[in-house]
Amino acid sequence: MAMYSEEDMLMLSGIQHFAFCKRQWAMIHLEMQWEENERTARGKQVHKKVDTYRARESKKDMLILRSARVSSHELGLYGMCDVVEILTDANGNIRSAHPVEYKSGRPKENDCDRVQLCAQAIAIEEMMGINVPLGSIYYNEIRRRLIVQIDKELRDRTIELSKEMHEVFEQRATPKPRYGKWCGHCSLENICMPSIISDNKPVEEYLMKQL
Ligand code: SF4
Structure with missing residues (x-):
């Protein structure tokens, strides 16, 4: 298993964008462009709420860490968990850990949020030397937490994506756009201009539309 060094670490939260x-x-992450739109602004508000409680909290046998820094040398990623709920035994030894990621919207059809949560789980496992079989994603729009199984399929996908992220980072080449209905949900559509320059959408089609 390849292990990344400190200098090679990339931001963990980026894996949701990459997915x-x-x-x-x-x-x-390569060009540092970011066009703030309503969606990303709302996301920041939700995270602000979590970040204001940047602290430890204890409830019976549970220790709650907020805005906990995590990193994984296996994935080559570092970042932050909104919340990590840690169950301890009578002697204070860690029995299990459960990451919780907060999202401003509602559950999505794609697996981007689950992949981000899985990367956090793998980082916690590496740091704490325990198994993290479950995590949760809290969606603000439905005001509910959904439990996510950190199973082999999700782990394999997360490991594969992180590997690819490092490869693209090494090459320093921004991939061409792939135009699709998902572009309508992308905060960078205005600067990416996928309908003009993508491989799968001829320029003529765009020009005809404009005319
Ligand atoms: S507009 Fe579409 S192709 Fe461009 S970055 Fe966003 S999702 Fe990707």
Whole structure:
């Protein structure tokens, strides 16, 4: 298993962008472009609420860490968990840990949020030396937490994506756009202009539309 060094670490939160669209990730993380739209602004508000409680809290046998820093040398990723709920035994030894990610919207059809949560779980396992079989995603729009199984399929996908992220980062080449209905949900659509320059959408089609 390849282990990344400190200098090679990339931002863990980027894996959700990479899973959504490699070009989006590259524009944010390689080119540092970010067009704030309503969606991302709302997301920040939800995270602000969590961050204001940046602290430890104890409830019976549960220790709650907020805005906990995590990193994984296996994935080559570092970042933050909104919340980690840690169950301890009578001697204070860690029995289990459960990451919780807060999202402003509602559950999505794609697996971007689950992949991000899985990367957090793998990082916690590496740091604490325990198994993390479950995590949760709290969606603000439905005001509910959904439990996510950190199973082999999700782990394999997360490991594969992180590997690819490092490869694209090494090449320093922003992938071409892949135009599709998902672009309508992308905060970078105005600067990416996928309908003009993508491989799968001829320029003529765009020009005809404009005319
Ligand atoms: S507009 Fe589409 S192709 Fe461009 S970055 Fe966003 S999702 Fe990717």
